[in-house]
Amino acid sequence: MSARNSNSADDTRIAEILNQIMQFAAGDLRARGSLKNDGSVLDGVIAGINILGEELEARITQLQQTQQETAESELLFHSIFDSVQDGIIVADATTKRFLQVNAAICRMLGYTREELQKLDILAIHPPQDISSIERIFERIVQNELSVLTLQMMRKDGSVFQAEINTSKMSIKGVPCMIGVFRDLSGQLRLEQAEELARHDGLTGLFNHETFKVLLANELERIQRSGTSVSLLMIDIDHFKNVNDTQGHLAGDAILHQIGQLLQNSARTIDSVCRYGGEEITLILPMTNSDEAMQMAERLRIMVEKQAFDCSNGNSLHITVSIGVASYPLHAQTLTALIDVADAAMYAAKHAGRNRSCFPYSAC
């Protein structure tokens, strides 16, 4: 090859090399130069550039794959983050400002995401709790607390109780607190509703249905333990007359006061129930017939001595008739126990009222 041709061939190869480099610079790393294997320096340069292209292409592919995996991971995180029912807040542990909030906490507090992300931890609690919230926050940061129940404040100023689970972690080098919030309002309302369903609205005592359940439970218990239970069936004497002379509001007021008197005088293990109308029962666990009679008489005397407010400016003295029955002495089933206590109460009425009676015996 002549010197001129050789130079021309080299120029061509140099141009190809430059073109390959320009393609790399434009982002196309697939360009490869062809080797003549003629032992020339240009061949070596091309081999080196080809290797450079291969290595860069492989590393960029790996980087793109990692970025794709990261993007998918973030998408999955955000899907879960915004679909859970509990509220989640990620806050800067130093400034207490919110970094991320999920859809559930926004609904819970009544803010949009944009509004909430401008706030900090102190803004979502009642103002009067601020100093204690700051102390609590420090305790969480010091790992002294992780689960707690706090009052939260919505955007409209209304307050509710929430259970909060906290954890700490560093995110992109920033120490953060993560709080998972569960609104307890619904749970509390359910508990309140359940409680209301067990109680009589007027007197606050256990209602008729609850009485039967409590008595059945007690009978089941003593069948295992071999002890006894007694039942007092209490009826207000001349209650119809009270309603007729003082009015039904007075009757309700007196019923309420008698219920409270009996409740406050009973032992903590006893259950005071409104059986119906003007009848009140007391379930006395671990109480034999003699002890039950003593209790009946004590209560009867307390009622007799009490002046009851009719809520119309008048007050009245009321008496009660009490039937006293014990299991297993007087009856061996729940129904029988109630029946004999009821019969004993009627016996007390027929014997003159304002007294306590056992079944099948003179009062």
Place this chain on the structure above:
Amino acid sequence: MENVQTVKVAKVWLGDDGIARVVHVPDVDLTLADAQETMAAYSRATGGNRCPLFVDTRRMRSMSRESRHYYASAEAAEVASAVALLVDTPVSRVLGNFYRGLSNPYLPTRVFTNETDALAWLQGYRA
């Protein structure tokens, strides 16, 4: 010269001096499969023993990325006590120096343009 193994891209044997040799055929474009075949031949030639390794790359035209990384892997590094690469053309110099850059830092590796110097250096790594 013991146990000479011939594969598609090279001849492999254990010299009387205890130095294993891999001499590539001219104009070879080395693939991963070629590299694996050559490594298997090396193991047969050396009986699985670690030896100093002399590799003649002077006529090699190219190596795939996979084959470069395979030769530079920990698995390959375990079978040799040292590696001397003989180069002469600019292409083989580039390949040899790139391999040296990739190779295990605990595997002594040098690039030579002279066979005598290469073998002399490897003598110091015989068992």
